[in-house]
Amino acid sequence: MTENKRIVLSSDHSAITLRQVIANHIAAQGWEVVDIGPVTAESTDYPIHGEAAAQHIVSGDCQLGIILCGTGQGIMMAANKVKGIRCGVCADTFSARMIRQHNDANMLSLGARVVGEGLALDIVDAFLSAPFDGGRHSKRVSMIEALEG
Template sequence: MTQKRIVLSSDHAAIDLRQAIAKHLTQQGYDVTDIGPVTTESTHYPLHGKAAAEHVVSGQSDLGIILCGTGQGIMMAANKVPGIRCGVCMDTFSAKMIRAHNNANMLSIGARIVGESLALELVDAFLATEFEGGRHATRADMIEG
């Protein structure tokens, strides 16, 4: 299997955590594209969520990881893009289940909610889990409408 291509983005509140995740993934051999801001000047999370989501649905990346203060706002913006299934996770079980049962193609993390160590565990759990298909495929298809 070829290594997954991952797009990362965030708003200004999550730059440090996003960069730590980028370094972690690069060290593991992932093909990482970081499209997030580089300064802490206030920026708008909907723009960054949408840009990362479009990166995934266009096929430029296989999966996406996005961050903002809570993870909620940027996730909502990403989910407005047809073809995106993104969930906010704060525990590894949820990070695994959104992949295994919901075929999520994006993970959202709240940089003001979880620390770096847990964030890296969430990312690893998300990326290590494959969609189970079967009865879950019917349900995932229903999300698409």
């Protein structure tokens, strides 16, 4: 895995603008952003983008990922099909913090039609600033990983 703080971002067509706002926000915090698109508003399929972002994480290219679609649900479901991914949809900062602290989530999913820009940035900050607590949670994360086969 790379030593730099690298994060992959992807979305479907419905979330391009919010994805770009998030990319600029986290780049200003020192993250190297790997934005894998799309760049046009032409309709595109969120499973392709969720899986592509997830591959950047499992390959070790990026430590974390943020993915977006209209609700955040579909793209999250696609990403979670990739072995090694723990992605949660969040519409509040508490959940974003907890998926990192308790579940060692390596991806965050957001719904561009659910949260506004200000809340989305707060959710991203909560996700990125929360460390994994380990301890009793490590056992539970291992149990989740065992479900992958």
